[in-house]
Amino acid sequence: MNIDNAFIVIVSGGSEITSLAVAEAAESSHIKYAVIATRKNSLFTRHRGCVYFKDISSHLECWSRLSDVFIEEIDKIRLRFSAELVIFPTEDGSLRLLNELSEEVLKRAKFSRARALKMGGVDKAEVIEQLEILKLSNRDLDARIINSPSEAIDVFKTFGNDAIFKPALKPLNMDLSGLGGQGVKVVTQNSSNEDNKSVARRLEQAWSLSERWIAQPRLKAGPRMERSVCLANGRHTRACQVTEELKYPNMGGTALWVKTEKLKNLIPQATAITRALDCVGICEVSFLPDEHDQYRLVELNPRPWLQIGLVEFAGFDILSSSIAALLNRGESHQEVQVDIKDWLHLERLFISILSGGVSASAALSLGKKILSCNTTIAGYSSSFPKMKSRILERNFRKLLNY
Structure with a gap:
């Protein structure tokens, strides 16, 4: 390239x-x-x-x-x-x-x-609207846009009591503490005993985060459920698949263990979505299975995401491919072949262990992963001089401020 x-x-x-x-x-x-x-x-x-x-x-x-x-x-x-x-x-x-x-x-x-969207894909409501126009999404099956907390009642009728609500457009300062902290990025039932009125109240309290919100049905969540396609889009599309082995919190949280995979079954679906939206450059498209094990769109990120280091570590030069695509240079059209590699986020792993989100046996297994040459540790595997100590110092300061 x-x-x-x-x-x-x-x-x-x-x-x-x-x-x-x-x-x-x-x-x-x-x-x-x-x-x-x-x-x-x-x-x-x-x-x-x-x-x-x-x-x-x-x-x-x-x-x-x-x-x-x-x-x-x-x-x-x-x-x-x-x-x-x-x-x-x-x-x-x-x-x-x-x-x-x-x-x-x-x-x-x-x-x-x-490029087909005014806000380029950062506004989830725009993504849903465009995909519905193109018949790649259905508001009664995949997602619905709501303009006020009062519309949550109709959402519960369509998607059930455990519907999930996300801000369509996050604030510039990325302060999402109104969703409850601890890495939570959605409003949904905290337990099966929580009633709809309680969920609607919490949605109303968080509403100021975004003018519009996205409502989605609860799909299958848990270890190895969420899969993502990582793409570099230009005249050619290059892509690979990864799976989120663990995340915390389990619903609406952040990945703590992600793994590359040889499967490519979701690449055609992701490619159809990104081409329909005229995506250029780097993009991540995430999916979860429904009750019939059909994978449905969860999110689209037209930017580098948290686990991009895993993709590069596994052998896919996604950054260079995306730069070539954006500059309209002769980007590679060769099919991507990735090695099976792991990515771990230590801070989220420790939080999950302390809160009981990860069992002792799972923690031991992940401890072995940390020592493996096939694992990259978010931040701490950096080859940059003094970077590990800077990250440790930052995290120590966070602990002191709690």
Whole structure:
């Protein structure tokens, strides 16, 4: 693939696990990169591999200033490095920022997005609306858009008492504490004994997170249920599949153990969805099985996601492939072959063990995985100098603040 003169900008936020994986993939492919941080005390502060760094976290609460500063920084990078820019957001807040400013950003750089959608795929309601128009989704089977908490009653009638509610468009600052904390990203029954009125009250309390919400039926959840297709979309589509072996919390939580797989059964379905939405660049499409074991769309992420390091570790150069696609270079059309590898998120694993979410036997098995050469540990497998100690220091400070 010809990606000479390419230069990437990583918009780094959240835990920065995703940002680290993107930066490592860039360095291994000899691609220069800058980092614009949307969080304080970024891991990339004074990191030698980063040729340009700027912290814009102080502007997150003022949209006009944030948008001005972001465009100013992109212009500075363009002038300084005279290269074709590709921007990779690393969480939904920064993906939203790019799409809100897409008219100005696209004059200066490329970024992954669903070109058929105004908000590029970051707005889940837009995704559902477009897929329904194209007859790739059915509101009575897959998902429904709701515009007020009062509509939850009709949702329960259609999807059952254990329906799941998600914000359609997450806030720029990515503060989802209104959903209850502990990594929970949805509103749903806390137990089979919780009644609909209680769920509706919690939905109403969290409603300010988004103007519209997505309601979905509860699909089969648990170990090895959720599968994702990881794609690089351009003139050709390259893709592989992974499975979430464990996540915490089990429903609406975050993956803590993910594994690549040789199966490719969901790639045609994911490819049809991304082509229908005119996706370009990097994308993850996630699925869960229904009661008939038919896999249904759960989520679409047109950006690097938490476990992107696993994909690169397994042999799929998804970052380089996505850059080539975005720059309309001669990207590879060879079929992707991945090795079977594991990815573990230690912090979430420990939280799950302490809360009883992982049994002692499962914890022992995962302990052996940690020591395996076929396992990459989120953040801690980084080859960057002093990065492990920086992550440990950050986590220690979090513990002190509890």
